[in-house]
Amino acid sequence: MKTQSVLFITAIALLLAIPFLLSQGLVDAAIQMLIAALFASAYNLLCGQAGMLSFGHAAYFGMGAFATVHAMNALDGTGLLPTPFMPLAGAVGGLLFGIVAGYFSTKRSGTYFAMITLAIAELVHALAPQLKDMFGGESGISAMRMPAWGFTFGSTNEVYYLTLVWVLLSIALLFLFTRTPLGRLTLGLRENAHRLRFLGYNTHRLSIMVFAISAMFSGIAGGLQVVSNEAANYVLFDAHLSAAVVLNTYIGGVGSFLGPVLGASVMTFFGYAVSDLTQSWLLYQGTLFVLVMMFMPTGLAGIIASLGGLHKRFGVASLAPLVVLSVISALLLSAGGTFVIEMLQRMLSQNYQSLASLQTATRWPDILLFGQSWPPASISTWLVPISLLAVGAVMGYLAKQWVQILIQREALKSESNQSEKEVVE
């Protein structure tokens, strides 16, 4: 518990210090990360804790965003709702829409539920550009952040702190929610809804409540997005946003409370850092997601947890080689994979194809990648990723064996301990 609170305080201090440490562009990325983290946690309440898989959460995010943009335009940041409280409008928007959508979608469970949420999101996405008054058509609606409480909200840093406060507050509320009786019932909903019904609870109303609360916090995330961007457009309802939150949440790990926060921040950061370098970011994201689903269903948070468990069982000394092995293996594998994808992408791009057809003498001109030029027709070029992948795979295999050996050794030790005891007796 003590290390946990130390970690917690360090994390908060780091978050507070970010505007002093990083450039403006990175602070902007940090705002996006925070918003994504809140969105993922809100999603996790529904998906991880209540076990309801939603594929249309962008709808509630978008509703919150539009509610906020209208509130910003209508109230001018004066009166009862100054700028810092604007995400509240998003919360109300998300909540109201969540109650309506939740009523329909929670009529069914499991995969039906997933499809209904998907259809509702698509319905909104198809309707939004038509309703010009409400959603501003194709061009969207823009608004201005008004000064309030002595802050101008003109600089990125002030927006960052506003976002940070809202995100921390919301995540804390979400965490406290899991401690309430309703939060415990949410888990029951996932584990055994039939039993809850036998116990006399109205599961449909319960599901609507959970759904609406999740939608409300998604709405806050949407509101924060608007406060940061000062504009909203029907693209917010796009299926990509719903997909991103699913991917982020699962990559982070649905089992734990902070997993989605971790996943969303990491993925958003990578998305920000890499989007200029590659055109296939979605491909990497999808591949990572499939790998997570297949080999480590508990996600990033699950890895950390199991690492902690191994640490307790075997100590640092025998664990260090394992960690080193698996980290190197993961790095090599991803380097090899990246090489292949980037190389193929450059080879198959339109520019390169036309270049290749122009230069008839050398059928395949060299490709510039990672600061070096590679002839795509020669074997040596392709040996690089193949060897990277091969060595990575071997390392991964060794790491797996290492765990096996550790477990066997432990079993042997406890056996010998037992036999010693028997001898003593």
Added chain:
Amino acid sequence: MVSAGLTLIFGMMGVLNFAHASFYMLGAYFAYSLQGSIGFWGALLVAPILVGLVGVVVERFFLRRVHHHGHAHELLLTFGLSFIITELIKLVFGNYPVNYQIPDALNFAAFTIGGADYPVYRVLMGAIAIVMFIAIYLLLTRTRVGIVVRSAIYRPKMVEALGHNVPLVFMGVFGVGAALAGLAGAVAGAFYTTSPNMALELGVIVFVVVVVGGLGSLGGAMLASLLIGIITSLAISIDASLADFFALFGAREWAENIGGLMTLQVSSLSGSIPFALMLLVLLVRPNGLLGEKD
């Protein structure tokens, strides 16, 4: 036709498949790239087989691994796979529509209705769809293979004990479902546009069709796709709005003042009608039009 494939897979395996629309897209792209070497008809034959093989690989090496985690997990996995397939298509063929055309031999009008030519290819597409529906239906209900497949769904352990290879059956069903989607893509891709977005455009509608028709019901899927097709095309031709409806009661001005939904033309709403229909069906008959009680 895609919804037939999807229904087949879901009804038979309990796997709802996000990647199905991607198989449809793969079919179109395979047919496009094969067209040059073996001609249109050859491509129409080979592309579904290739897609079916991809489906088999997906089932064998991806889905089977996570089968014990449950439905939601499988659904998510196919979701991720559909992402990867779309991105790979973009990588290989570029992020723009490719020039996949109907062969000239088929590009003429079958007959003329009210001055509008009705292309023969449309007739062909309809014919293929109907033949496929009938073939699947007969296969599942009238043959020995169909009996084994259907019983493998309800009591996999029992069927296995009787000496049938259940994992092979599942793999086959998934492959056939994928191949059907591939055929649909190969046929439809030539008529509509073949682009990396076609999976997304189709995918959602297919889900709506399946929910409206009732999961696992072939007849329901057929009925629902017909219903949605007819209503949507009817809606496009209606040039009226709710305000006109209120005008019948002399409340036109009031309705127009409200704006928003009231003044929207029905024709511009046609895109959202399938979803509205789905919500309606879920309210009135949650199991779909022809779905069984669960």
